[in-house]
Amino acid sequence: MSELAETPRPPYYAVIFTSVRTEGDNGYEKMADEMVKLGFNQPGFLGAESTRDINGVGITVSYWDSIEAIENWKNHLCHKEAQKLGEDLWYKTFATRVCKVERHGLFKPSVE
Amino acid sequence: MSELAETPRPPYYAVIFTSVRTEGDNGYEKMADEMVKLGFNQPGFLGAESTRDINGVGITVSYWDSIEAIENWKNHLCHKEAQKLGEDLWYKTFATRVCKVERHGLFKPSVE
Numbered sequence: 001m002s003e004l005a006e007t008p009r010p011p012y013y014a015v016i017f018t019s020v021r022t023e024g025d026n027g028y029e030k031m032a033d034e035m036v037k038l039g040f041n042q043p044g045f046l047g048a049e050s051t052r053d054i055n056g057v058g059i060t061v062s063y064w065d066s067i068e069a070i071e072n073w074k075n076h077l078c079h080k081e082a083q084k085l086g087e088d089l090w091y092k093t094f095a096t097r098v099c100k101v102e103r104h105g106l107f108k109p110s111v112e
Numbered sequence: 113m114s115e116l117a118e119t120p121r122p123p124y125y126a127v128i129f130t131s132v133r134t135e136g137d138n139g140y141e142k143m144a145d146e147m148v149k150l151g152f153n154q155p156g157f158l159g160a161e162s163t164r165d166i167n168g169v170g171i172t173v174s175y176w177d178s179i180e181a182i183e184n185w186k187n188h189l190c191h192k193e194a195q196k197l198g199e200d201l202w203y204k205t206f207a208t209r210v211c212k213v214e215r216h217g218l219f220k221p222s223v224e
Contacts, residue, residue: 003130003132003169003205004205004207005130005207007209010209014209014211016126016128016173018117018161018173020115020116049130049169049171049207050171051164051169051170051171052163053163053164053165054166057115059161059162059163059171059173061128061130061171061173093115093218093219093220093221094116095116095117095216095217095218095219096216096217097122097126097215097216097217098216099126099213099214100211100212101209101211102211102212103210105207105208106207107203107206107207109199109205
């Protein structure tokens with residue numbers, strides 16, 4: 001995915017997913033790639049930003065046009081399978097926050 | 113800072129700061145440490161989560177009890193100085209999003 005998401009004018013919605021990975025891959029990378037592809041094709045998906053440091057601490061923020069779109073993605077059968085494996089195998093701990101984006105600003109001097 | 117922020121029950125507010133660093137330190141680490149110390153002591157600050165990958169893509173999410181607390185921190189004189197250096201020296205690009213957190217969930221099997 002590109003580094004910064006190109007989202008429309010607020011309001012829209014964000015899901016902040018903060019996590020700490022367990023040791024080892026255990027199939028994580030393959031599933032993460034699949035979830036990115038699948039997530040990007042969901043109705044109402046606007047974009048995402050994701051990063052993880054060398055200590056295994058990661059933040060992924062996905063942007064959506066409605067709460068309904070977030071709920072649909074949360075309950076998608078393939079995504080639920082990934083969530084289950086995430087709890088069992090891939091994450092020591094995580095937090096999920098659903099937010100309404102009220103304002104945003106972009107700094108991109110080299111492009112515009 | 114600890115890996116996951118311990119925030120109260122929603123609603124509360126989040127600032128999602130996504131950025132791409134320029135090459136070299138240029139005084140960034142020192143200022144980042146100072147801003148963490150200063151930010152953590154602002155009225156209305158609830159916690160923060162931050163990570164940056166080896167490609168220089170970083171996401172920092174800070175949590176606040178009100179929009180007013182976010183505005184006060186945005187306009188803090190020392191923080192404004194850091195923001196100016198950020199635009200001039202440290203970031204290729206960045207986005208700031210102000211959000212209302214409506215729901216959150218925590219997964220922490222090893223502790224609770």
